[in-house]
Amino acid sequence: MMRIMKSIALVAAVLCSLAASELSCYYPDGKNATGLTPCKPNADVSHCCREADVCQTNGMCFSPGLGAIVxxxxxxxxxNSPDCPNACIIDGFRSGDAVLTPCGSYxxxxxxxxxxxxxxxxxGSSNLTAQVAGGEPMFTEIIYPSSCSAVAGMASATATVTVTPSTSCQSSANSSSNTQRTAVIGVGAALGAVLALVGGLALLWRRSMAKKTQALEHENSGLNAENQRLKQALPGPIRREMENAKINATIIASEGRSP
Structure with a gap:
């Protein structure tokens, strides 16, 4: 059972590795952005943040460590996808992260x-200017890439921030519950497979023993028939002597059992 569970864990790890390889993150110059995680792993295209960041619906990331939008x-x-961030992808920022400095308007x-x-x-005349999520207050919805935790220091950004952790936490809790339920179902399926395998092996063993017993009975039947044939081939006096000896042996055995 332990070996099967280890095999299941290995398969799960391989699948997770394959899923992660399909969701790699890149910088604007096309280089692999190691250490980043897609904010929407189920989407065809998603912006990426670090696991310590707070993903934003406008494609940006809030870094608690830097206290800045990145x-x-x-x-x-x-x-080329419109789902990729469109800020600070100019020369000088294409090969890595780009911290955004707020300029007074949200x-x-x-x-x-x-x-x-x-x-x-x-x-305001530099090509470094970046317009982000124009027309609406920024960060009205937060996507948590890894855990459901309170976010402090968000007021350092120029926009008013509305944080609704209860909804996100509830969603995270539901996801965790679904994951646990899936794990239980997986273990149950594995146990069922083991029991089915054991049952199948037991059935095969019983059939094998039945065939061996049938073969022995057939062999004994053949030996008895051969003995009868040989006995019939003996001369009459010898056969009578053998019958008498058998009868005498039976009588002696019977007398030996008598009290």
Missing amino acids: RRGCTDRTW NRFCCGDNKAARTCCDD
Whole structure:
């Protein structure tokens, strides 16, 4: 049973590895973005964030460690999909993450977190300017890539942030429950398969023993027939002597059992 469970775990690990390989994340220059996770793993194309980040519905990531909005990766290697982030994909930011500096209005940023970005915010004439999620308050919905946890420090962004962890947590809890239920079903199916295998082996063993018993009975029947044939071939006096000896042996055995 333990060996079968290990085999199931190995198959699951291989499937997870294959699924992960199909959901690789890339930077705008097409290079593999290691350490990133798709925010929507079931979607055809998704933007990617780090597991410590908070995914945003506008394709950005909020990094609690940096206290900033970051454009990271996308599962479309060509970045031609409209589901990929469209901010800060210019030269100088195509081969990695791009931190966005807020410029005073909720949907206006400049690429980078250096002096050039701050100058960009001041004059607004630089090609570092990035418009993100125009027209609506940013981050009204949060997608948690790994765990359901409270997000602090979101007020450091220029936009008003509405966090609704209860809905997301409930969704995460339901997902966890479904995962556990699936695991129980999987173990039950494996146990059923083991019992079916044992039952099948027992049936085969019984059939094999029945065939061996039938073969022995047939062999004994043949020996008895051969003995009768040989006895009939003996001369009459010898046969009578053998019968008398058999009768005497039976009588002696009977007398030996008498009290």
